[in-house]
Amino acid sequence: MQPVKFQNRTDAGEKLAERLLLLKQTQLRERDSQKIIIVGIPRGGVIIADIIASKLGAKLDIVVSRKISAPDNSELAIGAVMPNGSYFLNQEIVDTRNISPDYTQAQASAQAKEIERRLTSYRGTKEYDNEFDGKTVVLVDDGIATGATMLASARWIKNEEHCEQLVIAVPVAPGEILSRLKQVADEVIVLYTPEPFIAVGRFYEDFNQVSDNEVNLIMKKYGYKV
Numbered sequence: 001m002q003p004v005k006f007q008n009r010t011d012a013g014e015k016l017a018e019r020l021l022l023l024k025q026t027q028l029r030e031r032d033s034q035k036i037i038i039v040g041i042p043r044g045g046v047i048i049a050d051i052i053a054s055k056l057g058a059k060l061d062i063v064v065s066r067k068i069s070a071p072d073n074s075e076l077a078i079g080a081v082m083p084n085g086s087y088f089l090n091q092e093i094v095d096t097r098n099i100s101p102d103y104t105q106a107q108a109s110a111q112a113k114e115i116e117r118r119l120t121s122y123r124g125t126k127e128y129d130n131e132f133d134g135k136t137v138v139l140v141d142d143g144i145a146t147g148a149t150m151l152a153s154a155r156w157i158k159n160e161e162h163c164e165q166l167v168i169a170v171p172v173a174p175g176e177i178l179s180r181l182k183q184v185a186d187e188v189i190v191l192y193t194p195e196p197f198i199a200v201g202r203f204y205e206d207f208n209q210v211s212d213n214e215v216n217l218i219m220k221k222y223g224y225k226v
Contacts, residue, residue: 004202004203004204004205005171005172005191005192005194005203005204006171006172006203006204006205007204007205007206008204008205008206008207009044009047009048009142009204009206009207009210010047010051012048012142012171012172012191012204013047013048013049013050013051013052013171014051014055015171015191016048016051016052016140016169016170016171016189016191017051017052017055017056019169019189019191020052020055020056020138020167020169020189021055021056023167023187023189024036024056034059035134035135035136036056036058036059036135036136036137036138037058037059037060037061037131037132037135037136037137037138038052038053038056038058038059038060038061038138038140039060039061039062039063039132039137039138039139039140039153039157040060040061040062040063040140040141041062041063041064041065041139041140041141041149041150041153042062042064042118042122042210042215043209043210043211043212043214043215044141044142044143044210045062045140045141045142046062046122046210046214046215046218046219047142047210047214047218048140048141048142048171049062049140050218050221052138052140052169053222058138059222060218060219060222061123061128061131061222062119062122062123062215062219063083063139063153063156063157064083064115064118064119064122064153065080065081065082065083065115065148065149065150065152065153065156066080066081066111066112066114066115066149066152067079067080067081067111067146067148067149067152068080068081068087068089068104068107068108068111068148069107070093070097070099071097071099071103072097075146076093076146077090077146077148077149078090078093078094078097078099078104079094079104079108079148080148080149080151080152081108081111081112081115081152082152082153082155082156082160083115083119083126083153083156084156084160085112085115085116086156087104087108087111087112087152088152088155089104121212121216121226122212122215122216122219122224122226123219123224123226124224124225124226128161130161130162131161132157132161132162132163133161133162133163134162134163134164135163135164135165136163136164136165136166136167137157137161137163137165137166137167138167138169139153139154139157139166139167139168139169139185140168140169140170141170142170142171142200142204142207143170143171143172143173143200143203144170144172144173144174144177144181144190144200145173145174145197145199145200147173147177147180147181150168150170150181151180151181151184154166154168154181154184154185155184158184158185165186165187166184166185166186166187167185167186167187167188167189168181168184168185168187168188168189169188169189169190170189170190170191171190171191171192171203172190172191172192172193172194172200172203173190173192173193173197174193174194174195174197175193175195178190178193
């Protein structure tokens with residue numbers, strides 16, 4: 001049985017912030033805090049992003065991506081929708097399971113609407129106005145399971161928003177996902193890579209669901225009109 005590694009998201013955020021402070025003293029030492037943006041993936045990732053942004057004296061923002069689930073298994077990601085509504089598929093899974101284009105298009109459209117709803121709710125707008133251009137973006141979540149939403153978010157930030165440097169930082173993730181993350185990010189920080197993995201919540205003593213209200217309260221601290 002794997003031991004619990006984090007008391008809650010606050011504990012995980014503080015531990016992750018300590019590692020990022022060390023990174024800031026080395027690779028990020030020439031980057032002042034105004035050039036660093038901590039980006040959380042709602043909802044749990046925003047709790048951690050808030051702690052890191054406070055410790056680094058950096059700006060906070062969020063990004064929302066949504067996985068496309070297989071029709072017979074809601075936990076299996078066959079692709080993901082990016083914040084701008086575009087999406088990518090794991091074509092091997094799609095072909096193996098003979099999933100129709102009509103299904104994937106319908107699911108992608110539904111998730112794109114949910115992305116827009118969340119961005120508007122949490123940020124007050126879905127527009128970013130080149131906010132990440134030329135910046136160091138630290139993309140965080142409370143953990144990674146399949147990697148679908150993290151990879152979708154990372155690809156969008158790196159390729160569409162043209163950040164100068166992308167750091168992915170999470171408390172826990174399966175070791176097998178690291179190589180895929182490193183293909184997208186300039187730096188990957190994962191505090192714990194247990195095997196077997198199974199689920200993120202196994203490694204938290206308290207992994208209660210984060211509410212929309214908790215996210216909105218954090219966003220208001222950083223000047224967002226929600």
